[in-house]
Structure formats: C-alpha cells, structure tokens
Amino acid sequence: MATPAQVIRRAQLYVPGSSMRFLEKSRSLPSVDSVAYDLEDSVTPSKKPEGRQNILSILNRDRVPGIREQAVRINSVGSGFALDDLTEILKGKHLDCLVVPKVDSASDLHFVTDVLRQKLPERHGPGSTNPVKIVALVESARSVMDLAAICKSSPYISGLTFAAEDFALDLSLTRTPSLHEFMYARSAIVTAARAFNIPSALDLVSTTFRGEEGKTQLQDECANGKRFGFNGKQCIHPDQVATVQEVYSPSQAEAEWAVRVVICDEKADRQGRGAWTLDGKMIDVPVVGKARAIVAKAELCGVDVQALQEKYRDEEPT
Structure with a gap:
C-alpha cells in the first residue's frame, strides 16, 4: 500500500473521455495533482467505446509537466462496462490510477484487483514497485456501512472519495450550503482513511464556482473539508483547480x-x-x-x- 508521503491529490479534476477537445485542453494545465479522465457519468453508453480510445491515446502520449497523476474513472463494476473499460485503458503506457465509482462492497475492488493482476502482472506481481493505484468512490449508505471491508479489500487502494450527489439521492437528502446533512458520511470517510493508512480522502464536488460569489463558496467548502480532515477535493472544471490546491496546501x-x-x-x-x-x-x-x-x-x-x-x-x- 502506498504511504501518505508518496501521494498528493489536493485536486482531482474530472475530464470527459468523449471529448478530445477537453482531453487536449487538460494537458495544457499549468499544475494539477490528478486528472481523472472520465468514462462514467460524462460519457453516454453509445460513446463509451470512443471514449476508451480517446483516453488510451492520451495515456500513450508523453507525459506533460503540469499533471502529477493520470487517472481514469471507469464505470462501476455492476454496470456491465467495467471489464471493457479495463481491458482497453490498462494498455495505457502512463496510467497511474483507477477511480472506481459506486463501490458498495469489498467485492467491487476484488474484481478490479484481479483484473489488474491478470492484465498487468509486471506492475502487480511480487516485488513490484509501481502498481496502478485505486481510488474508491463512496456513494451510498451501504458503502458507508462497509467502509472497513472496502479499505482492506485491495493492497492498491490509495484513496476514498465522497460522492455527495449520489449519496444524497440514495438517502433522499437535500444538499444545503452548510453540508450538515453529510456530517456522518464525511466523518466516516476521513476516519476510515486514517485508520487504514489510505493517503487520500477527497471531499465532495462544489457545483457553484463561477464569479466572485462562486469562488468564495468554493473556498469556504475547501476550508470546511480541510477542517473535517479531507486532504483534497474533486473538481469538475479547470477553473476550480488553483483555488482547491491553494486551500489544501499548507499556508x-x-x-x-x-x-x-x-x-x-x-x-x-x-x-x-x-x-x-x-x-x-x-x-x-x-x-x-x-x-x-x-x-x-x-x-x-x-x-x-x-x-x-x-x-x-x-x-x-x-
């Protein structure tokens, strides 16, 4: 398992895999800790094969200095798309991390771990030092209740991420600016990450960020997450990255x-x-x-x- 000193994900930026324009643009960012090329929510079923090929082409190019980590968010294990996702994107020369959504139980990560070992034995065999890391998205009540088992499910797990919108849907919650309705789940996630020495605990997406009011709200959410024990945050737009990384850095x-x-x-x-x-x-x-x-x-x-x-x-x- 990676140690906290080896991993830094103050910001993890999602980029839709179905858009080569956005994929190309992400490579020009001046500094971002982690870019997660997305095959899940931002890609319709008919576009997923195209998205896989787009992302594969990006992963096989030379690295750019502005991106510390290249990740891919695959589709959930239960979706029927995950094996096809893994079969293609594990061919990527510069893949560092898999973001796995809707991890409801340890069996989801057992599946991903087995595929990693089968497809990339040179990176996941005895004595290997550069495995593909796994970040698990916590999106449901069941996931929160099974955090301990999830954290122990793979030697490659490197992060836990709180997916607030799906969690709110699962529990019929209404998101408010205070985020009080998520207190239990967020505390459980950061506690589990510390208990099992998982380097990254990534907080919820901020959906409002444009203009001065939006930037202020983003800063407030980041500060709130930092106080809670999170050490990073998901981003859905490049404009969020600089603010998020500044707040999650030591002042x-x-x-x-x-x-x-x-x-x-x-x-x-x-x-x-x-x-x-x-x-x-x-x-x-x-x-x-x-x-x-x-x-x-x-x-x-x-x-x-x-x-x-x-x-x-x-x-x-x-």
Whole structure:
C-alpha cells in the first residue's frame, strides 16, 4: 500500500473521455495533482467505446509537466462496462490510477484487483514497485456501512472519495450550503482513511464556482473539508483547480509553525525533554507528529522548506 508521503491529490479534476477537445485542453494545465479522465457519468453508453480510445491515446502520449497523476474513472463494476473499460485503458503506457465509482462492497475492488493482476502482472506481481493505484468512490449508505471491508479489500487502494450527489439521492437528502446533512458520511470517510493508512480522502464536488460569489463558496467548502480532515477535493472544471490546491496546501503560517516545531523538537530531544513550549503553548508528541506531516506535505506542494529551516535554525524550545 502506498504511504501518505508518496501521494498528493489536493485536486482531482474530472475530464470527459468523449471529448478530445477537453482531453487536449487538460494537458495544457499549468499544475494539477490528478486528472481523472472520465468514462462514467460524462460519457453516454453509445460513446463509451470512443471514449476508451480517446483516453488510451492520451495515456500513450508523453507525459506533460503540469499533471502529477493520470487517472481514469471507469464505470462501476455492476454496470456491465467495467471489464471493457479495463481491458482497453490498462494498455495505457502512463496510467497511474483507477477511480472506481459506486463501490458498495469489498467485492467491487476484488474484481478490479484481479483484473489488474491478470492484465498487468509486471506492475502487480511480487516485488513490484509501481502498481496502478485505486481510488474508491463512496456513494451510498451501504458503502458507508462497509467502509472497513472496502479499505482492506485491495493492497492498491490509495484513496476514498465522497460522492455527495449520489449519496444524497440514495438517502433522499437535500444538499444545503452548510453540508450538515453529510456530517456522518464525511466523518466516516476521513476516519476510515486514517485508520487504514489510505493517503487520500477527497471531499465532495462544489457545483457553484463561477464569479466572485462562486469562488468564495468554493473556498469556504475547501476550508470546511480541510477542517473535517479531507486532504483534497474533486473538481469538475479547470477553473476550480488553483483555488482547491491553494486551500489544501499548507499556508505560509502553517509551514513556518511546523518547521519551528520540528527544529525545536530535535533540540528538546537532545536535551531529554519530552514536552516543552513554543509561543506559550505546550508541545508534545502528537503536536510534533502533526508538524512533521505538515512539513512533508509542504515539500510536496513546492514550499521552500529548506529556506524556512535556515530562517528558524536558531529557534529554541522553552
């Protein structure tokens, strides 16, 4: 299983596989952590064969510097399209991740895992180091109730994603700006991700983003998700990506605090001190663990951690 330090998905952008124009446009994005070429909701049944070939052609091209991860959202295992999807897109030279929708039980990911091992044994055999990762979409009451089994169902699972619209449909919920109606499901998802050391917990799609009001709502949703414990968010338009990735990155203040804590902790450790204070607040093992995680993520997000370490090298614990 991948470790959190190896994966960063602050934003995962869906791009319809039936549109070569949109697929081409996605390759010109300046920076996006993960692009999920879509074969599911955005592609009608009659267009799915064409969508597979479009995506395959993209996956077989040279990588572009702006995209960290190339993923494909296949159709659900129960749809009747999943095996055809996998048969084609697993031929892609630069496929990094599968996004699997409507994962209601562990058996869905057992199926995907078996196909991965059969079709790509060189990437999924003993000792392999570059498997295709799996992100599972949580879309139903049954899925939420079966999260523990889902998280243990494949060694390649790398993310859990909350699909709010389908979940709301399943439970006859009405989505509100507060998102209170999703509190239980969202908490369950981030808790399961942490409990089973799954790197990514991706929050719901924001459907409003245009104009200043839309951007403000997107920022608020991202901040809400970050407080909840999510470390990324789904995007349905390229204009959302920059805002989402900014909010889900450590802020300058967070990065500086974390670097100061780590520097001081190393000094406190040499002094034999298990707890100490910084800025009048007690620092102990859990706080140090949080600081180290922020520093690691800051490095992945492009923050000049080395410069901060130099700036605060003389910091002392009190």
